[in-house]
Amino acid sequence: MISVGDLRAGMTFEKDGKLIKVLDASHHKPGKGNTVMRMKLKDLRSGATTETTMRPDEKVKKAHIDTKDVQYLYIQDDVATFMDLTTYEQYEIPVEVIKEELKFLLDNMEVSIQFYESEVVGVSLPTTVILTVAETQPSIKGATVSGSGKPAVMETGLVVSVPDFIETGEKLEINTSNGDYVRRAK
CATH class of the missing domain: 2.40.50.140 (Nucleic acid-binding proteins)
Structure with missing residues (x-):
């Protein structure tokens, strides 16, 4: 478990059965009341982004994300296909989940895909x-x-x-x- 106040951009956590990546997080102290965290979040399974506020002392389950180096191959039927360069195993990711990342991908480009347990949840691009x-x-x-x-x-x-x-x-x-x-x- 991790406190919401300790979350930073790029971190991933689980809440209400959803796998969520923090895109932006900042402390906000309104004139009256307690400090809150303003956050921009992305649901890694659906691709939806939302903006929300949470209490800094609220606890969420930190999700450990693994990565694997792959090569981007092609898109067919709204699914992007990637291939592991050592085992030649292929991974398919729905286009809807990585539509922003696809704007930067060329055929045969080497990138990393992200896993949560055995589920493919996203693509990690170079800078x-x-x-x-x-x-x-x-x-x-x-x-x-x-x-x-x-x-x-x-x-x-x-x-x-x-x-x-x-x-x-x-x-x-x-x-x-x-x-x-x-x-x-x-």
């Missing part, structure tokens, strides 16, 4: 990924890095705000935690 710009407005002559930016559609369908000088076909480094442009890929 950044290299994606190619599939579509964007033409670059503007004399554009600087500090410009307002423009939207670019990446090869996975992810839409990223990029500097005005970026052109279609360029490879960019993208942060997987927030979907932001980092820099041109080397």
Whole structure:
């Protein structure tokens, strides 16, 4: 058991039969009353995210999540398929559960999948990924890095705000935690 006040982003716990990952957690002291934890949570089984408040002294059961390195293969019939690189065992995850992560995945990319006991519950991405710009407005002559930016559609369908000088076909480094442009890929 762990106190809600000790939960941090990235931790996982069980409550009411649900497996929940903390996306964001912060202490909040309203003008009157007791301190509460404001939390953004994701149900790992359904993929649903919610925002809630909980008492910091409330107890929840901490869930131990194991990971395994795999290769992303393909999507078929709303199921994403991954393969263990050592045993060649294949794992299937419903697209609905990992729809945000799929915006950063390319065929044959190596990632980690997360297990709770024997159940596959998610995908762990690298900090950044290299994606190619599939579509964007033409670059503007004399554009600087500090410009307002423009939207670019990446090869996975992810839409990223990029500097005005970026052109279609360029490879960019993208942060997987927030979907932001980092820099041109080397």
